[in-house]
Amino acid sequence: MSSRRKFLHKLTASVMAMPLLPLEGLAGAQPENPATEPLETQVSEAEPYQGPMLRVAIMGLGGYGTMVAEAMRACKKAQLVGVVSGTPSKVSAWQTRYRIPVKNCYNYQNFDEMVNNKDIDAVYVITPNGLHKDHVIRAAKAGKHVICEKPMAINAKEGQEMIDACKKAGVKLLVGYRIHFEPKTLEIIRMRNAGEFGKVMFFQGLSGFVIGDPKQWRLNKQLAGGGAMMDIGIYSVNGSRYMTGEEPVWVTAQETKTDKVKFAEGVDETIQFQLGFPSGAVASCLSTYSMNFLDRFFLTGEKGYAELNPSTGYGPIRGRTHKGELSFLHVTHQTVQMDEMAEIILNGKQPVVPVDGEEGLKDLKIIDAIYLAAKTGKKVTL
Template sequence: MGTRRDFLGKMSLTALSLPILYSPTSLFAACEQPYDGPMLRVAIMGLGSYGTRVAKAMVDCKRAKLVGVISGTPSKILKWQATYDIPQKNCYNYDDFDAIKDNPDIDAVYIITPNALHCEQAIRVAKAGKHVICEKPMAINAEEAERMVNACKDAKVKLLVGYRMHFEPKTVEVIRMRQAGEFGQPKFFQGQSGFVMGNPNQWRLDKELSGGGAMMDIGIYSINGARYMLGEEPIWITAQETKTDPVKFKEGIDETITFQMGFPSGAVASCLSTYAMNHLDRFYMTGEKGWVEMRPSTGYGPIKGRTHKGELLQPHITHQTLQMDGMAQLIFEDVQPLVPVDGEEGLRDMKIIDAIYKAVKTGGKVDL
């Protein structure tokens, strides 16, 4: 999963041709400083609870603005028009949104619909010539994710994925510390991601819409967290599934999966993804020189964390505000976060999810 950072200070002439990285030390500057530059004009597709959260967060953005909506529910469109002063010409439904191609007032579409709809919707948005921001997981499998990546490349538009944690201040500081060698060689990561799923009739428990269960919703946080906390890509996966309520969690909807990942350096990760247990939002990583624990680690905030050097004290800023301002800066200025938020990043996670489901099914180790 915002406001964003200043450019790294004095760049060498050879570095000027490279993408600029956010400076963690000036992560919050965009929140405080006046901004007079291009505004990323965004239409949100999918006006449910998370779309509403993003819209509310964007009110505080300096570089991004909500200007349009796409929904299959006319009453929601009317409500959002009144709440966010959205003109009728920027309102679409799922059948006619291809017409955004002829709307110069929309730069990007943020897709916040059920997982199984992401692929085709993203391809349509790309063909309309608009940048694509897609909520995670970006698709229901790696094959679909790859189609999305290729479609956006062909259309010469950006494909970004809603990794709000890549902009979250304490998370960014931990990544900076790891990159600076302050933990030494990372050795072990533990990720616990879960909560008790309530309403049994929601789309997340419908395989045709969700593509899976807890792994496709909350488990992806431990997958992505392991990668950015350890700074490596896994080379093997093992996984085991536990299901205590087959009525609620039908075939194809995972309730609880524990999974393990191995990395080239020898580091290992042990993770839990579940819809059956509360109070599970914790990351822990230990290295040769130090350690970090974050709890809560991926909730909407405030994130809390401590390392061998003490408590993490970076301020809480609404994640989606930081994310959307950061994506605007990425699109307009090529200012890159420390960990990517592009389609290739999302595709890597989808390949791992595919491997986890394969490992559950086969009972063996899956090489990546």
């Protein structure tokens, strides 16, 4: 995770400079041991998909939007058909690269007109956190299902407003929790549900990297809603919940800031936080923008343990338990995510771990409590 931002920057530049690639491009499935496990033998027998297709417009054509677009080349059930951007040159480049018709291209001023476009089913909002609420509500009013990148909003109040707006419009609201579909993560959840760890006692989540450009929007309180917690710390917040299988009932937190110029008022650099769960299990987590090599989840119970390291990076995820290494074919997370979300939106599929707006709201309520606990120095009851 330490090079996450640099990777996105390089990926965007290289992708937009390349000619159109075949489907296997950047988003193709990658076996963890290519020398002994050729991809062709893994997927050649799959039947062509004949079902309905979720037609998606991506809003926000930055680094992560590009990653999602590339991953969607390999999707069977979701298709990139539209874009929303305030940068005409990006729209033009994406039109060429992804064969997007002019009628499916919008900017931030006119995308409400999408209400008249029957060729777009859903909008994937990948804009700065502080813009999520407005963009999601406008997309919902245009009659489109919405997928919103995490965190869903900058606080729980805004998150609830987004949920209410989508319900009123009769559209679904999902959140970009790609790890909720990751096979090693799901195997640990299966093992926990089967009692293979016994009573869960403790979870540790470490999420952090050294952030670069001090002028980027992630260090702007108005656009980001905070600092590291609103970007990387949410992984440990969310992970503590799906790894333990419980919702926390209390929070304590401590903030550390070493650079008050780079990390201005309201922009957190490092927060350590602790969560207590109804069973008596506890979590100890770290969210930071000033330390590298932090992408690890650890769960221990009376009978065994599980570790993911890296736990939330773009892949492959590495996992092991007291029973040995976890081995599953790695497929680009966003490819799996978009196909699974197509199933949820089109066919009402229920995922193992929810990815709806209510799930996003639960994380926001915890983050609000973490900020309050760090500010007051007191335990906050949830």
